[in-house]
Amino acid sequence: MGHLEASIKVYGRSLGFDIVRIADAKPFVRDEQAALERVRGGLMDGLHWYTEERVRRAANPEVLLPGAMSIVSVAMSYFTGDAERSNGGPTGQVARYAWGGEYHLVMKAKLRELADGLSKLAARPVRTRVFVDDGPMLDRPAAERAGAGWFGKNTNILTPSHGSWVFLGQVITDLELAPDQPLKKTCGSCVRCIDACPTGAIVAPYVIDNTRCISFLTIELRGAIPRELRPLVGDWVFGCDICQDVCPVNRKAQQSLEPAFRQRHGFAAPALLPLLELDDEAFRQRFADSPIKRAKRAGLQRNVCVTLGNIGDPVAVPALVKALRQNPDALVRQHAAWALGRIGGMEAAQALREALEREQDAAVLEEVKLSLSDLGVHAQS
Ligand code: B12
Ligand code: SF4
Ligand code: SF4
Secondary structure, eight states: OOOHHHHHHHHHHHHTTTTTEEEEOOOOOHHHHHHHHHHHHTTTTOOOOOOHHHHHHTOOHHHHSTOOOOOEEEEEEEESSSOOBOOOOBBBOOGGGGSSSSSHHHHHHHHHHHHHHHHHHTSOOOEEEEEEEESSOOHHHHHHHTTTTOOOOOOOOEHHHBTOOEEEEEEEEOOOOOOOOOOOOTTOOOOOHHOOOOTTOOEEEEEEGGGGOIIIIIIIIOSOOOOGGGGGGGTEEEEOOOOHHHHHGGGOOOOOOOOSOOOOOTTBBBHHHHHHHHOHHHHHHTTTTTTTGHHHHHHHHHHHHHHHHOOGGGGGHHHHHHHHHHOOOOHHHHHHHHHHHHHHHHHHHHHHHHHHOOOOOOHHHHHHHHHHHTTTEEEEO
16 A cells, blocks of 8 residues: 555545445446446335436446546445433334434535545545445445455445445546455355344345335335335334344444434434324424434335334324324325234224224224224224
8 A cells, every 4th residue: 555545545444434435437337237237126215216328327437537546445334332212101112323414414514524635635626526325336346346345245345344234325436546455355145134034135145125125115216115015014114224234244333423423312212103203393393303204204204104013002093093094195095004914903993983084094004903803993084
């Protein structure tokens, strides 16, 4: 490693990145092929923005930054130990990456500083482009090539020091740098994540069927969660960490040093009933500067209904009845009807019968009828 590469790494770490490595900017041939096959095979369905055109751009750094020579690949841990559970009624689980602040903002600000630093360290103007998650870049293959970590069979990048609990980012630059080597590690014969995934979303090693992944269902999906998958979502109200929680590599993960990623009170395992009460304004206030805002108010409340249905505690019935009667979104009323059908009891059945008289939305009515039939109540309208 030359002096410039060493200085870039020292500077990157001083900005708060846990891992800073360097890759060349050649096309990602294997990954382009693999991603195109996933799109064509329907495994990325539901992510309308994830197109073949996007994959082709994302896999070719030269297209993203003409003259690209190198990629500075960074990783930042968001691991903050055990979840603090909320009091007061049933609680759900939120994926770790969303326990703290908005990582896109935090990482992009630091990546821009790193990008500016390249010109100073190289003592010449350097062209750069930065990426974290939302840009058309393949974050994981860049991290793999730079040796920041290796691909786990759950498709996450596993780092030796911080496990898979890391966000990945890149600075693509026209600066020619000596690249690091990929790591020689693999998962070996382990298949824990594949066995543990409740929906069978890891359809083969290194292959996720997005349409079955709880992370997609609870964060990205805008419509109804398919009925047959709802029981498998368990108590995950935002994202899913099961395939990472079971991963042996994560047992030795070091904790995050970033204050912005500290666990916020009531975010890791939130009390569910108050979440059903939020209106748009209250949702915005509570989840401003949080990854959770991506689900939107109706999406989160849909997930809360599914979780309450799965937990099955009758204490949730009054809140679900209220949601079925009053929630402004048909999506939420539909999932409240499903949850009432799962929990059952007199009050739930009565509310479902009333909804038959009042409800105008076809999808909600259909769900009400299915729930009544699950409860053995004959639907008359
Ligand atoms: C779309 C997307 C999703 C989708 C699809 C997931 C997926 N597997 O791609 C959904 C919504 C489901 C999702 C979920 C999650 N995501 Co996401 N997601 C992305 C996004 C935007 C694009 C990923 C992509 O291009 N996928 C395309 C598919 C084809 O790629 P792939 O599954 O990784 O498969 C690769 C391997 O199969 C490899 N390959 C092919 N053949 C072979 C053979 C061998 C031997 C090997 C080793 C590899 C290999 O090639 C493929 C292409 O590179 C990236 C950000 C970005 N811009 O890159 C974040 C990103 C991947 N997500 C991230 C996170 C944190 C998550 C969640 C953990 C969040 C959560 N807790 O709920 C889950 C994890 C679910 C999982 N097990 O993957 C992080 C991952 C960090 C890490 N350590 O890897 C990223 C990098 C965002 C970031 N910048 O930090 N995500
Ligand atoms: S995030 Fe959850 S649902 Fe998605 S692959 Fe991992 S264990 Fe399966
Ligand atoms: S659980 Fe096992 S197979 Fe899955 S990513 Fe971790 S080490 Fe690899």
